[in-house]
Amino acid sequence: MFGTGLLKGLGVTLKHFTETFIDDRRKEPSRYEGSIQVDERRRIIHQPISQEGLLTIQYPEERRLLPERFRYIPMLIWDTEAGEDRCTACGICAKVCPPQCIWIVRDSDESGKPITRPAEFYIDVAVCMSCSFCAEFCPFDAIKxxxxxxxxxxxxxxxxxxxxxxxxxxxxxxxxxxxxxxAAEEAQRAKQKEEERRREEEKKKAAEAKAQAQTAGGESGVAKPKRSKEELEVLKAQAAAKAAARKGEEGGAETEDAEAAKRARLEELKRKAAEKAAQRKKESGE
Ligand code: SF4
Ligand code: SF4
Structure with a gap:
């Protein structure tokens, strides 16, 4: 029938209007369920999905409860327990920021050596586009x-x-x-700390075991004697003399061998010459 849709729409509006009116007449309207009273004038309202009726928020006295993942501009984290900024002035956030609206000046010590702390940190929030890249890329959870x-x-x-x-x-x-x-980040941090502690402990144990083995004379179990400088010099001289003597002996043996070979060769040549002379004499019939 002509106009049915129009009537249906008007019906929905009327329903919401009535529900809102009824809700407003309650002592505690349902739109205030789960809301947070910040102070006498200000209240944060949680609007559940099941909320019926029109919802008018009396801003700025009343505000919507923002979802956790809501993001606007960045903030720098001050680690209360450590008593310092988490930021190390590494500059990664400034590099990845698409509109380049972060400026960082690294701090330095008395000698002018740079230290891992920002002396100055600026963000032009009028340029910031709330992309959250800085927070995602920061390796120290220092910007959120x-x-x-x-x-x-x-x-x-x-x-x-x-x-x-x-x-x-x-x-x-x-x-x-x-x-x-x-909570997720803290759990991850605790896990990393535990891992580091375990590694440190293992390193310490290994160093202790090594020190013990050295004290006991190393793996062979034979303690190396400790000698004075003079003793070492004497030992060195003795070793050099021994080496020279060995070389001399080897050299002498080599000379004797060569002479014997030479004599043998001469004897052989002499024998061959005598054979040839005898043969020539026979052929000439002498
Ligand atoms: S990435 Fe993190 S630690 Fe590095 S400068 Fe930015 S906020 Fe600081
Ligand atoms: S949220 Fe995005 S635009 Fe804003 S400072 Fe971080 S990286 Fe830059």
Missing amino acids: MNHDYELAVYDRYPQLVYDKEELTVPIEYYAALWPTQY
């Missing part, structure tokens, strides 16, 4: 994505160029915004 999206200011520059101080947040803040990701 913040949920804070209320960045409106009167002047773009310098107010939207955040420095290290503005970017830095304690690790507890990150853990509250990204609980699942934080």
Whole structure:
């Protein structure tokens, strides 16, 4: 029938309107279920999928509860336990940032030698496109994505160029915004630490075993005597004299052999010459 769709649509609108009206009349409207009261005026609202009726949020007093994976601009992590920035100023995030809006200045010690800590760290948040590449590529879990999206200011520059101080947040803040990701990363860290500890222990044990074996005289079990410099010199001289004598003996034997061979050859030649002379005499009939 003509106009059925229109009537159906109006019916849905009327239903939502009525449900919203009924919900608003409740002492605790369902849209406040699971919400967080930040202070007297501010409340964070969790809108469940099952929410019926129209949902009007009285922003800025009321805000939506953001999903964990929501990301806006980056933040730098301050490791409360270690009492230092996690950032080592390696510069990877600045390299991978597509719009190139990160600047880092590495810190240095008194002698001017660079150290693994940023002296300055800037992000132009007006240029940042919230891609999260910096957070994904950081090998030290030092940069993460913040949920804070209320960045409106009167002047773009310098107010939207955040420095290290503005970017830095304690690790507890990150853990509250990204609980699942934080837990997974911490589990991974604990595993790596345990692995490192085990390797260190194995190395230490191997070094101890080696030291013990050396003390006991090495693998053969024969302790090498320790000699003074003078003793070593004497031993060296004795070894050299022995080597020279051996060489001399070998040389003498070689000379005798050569002379015997020479004599034998001469005797052979003499015998052949005598044979030939006898044969010639016979042929001439003398
Ligand atoms: S935030 Fe991470 S990737 Fe960027 S400089 Fe610091 S340690 Fe390197
Ligand atoms: S989120 Fe993307 S654009 Fe923003 S600073 Fe990180 S890498 Fe650059």
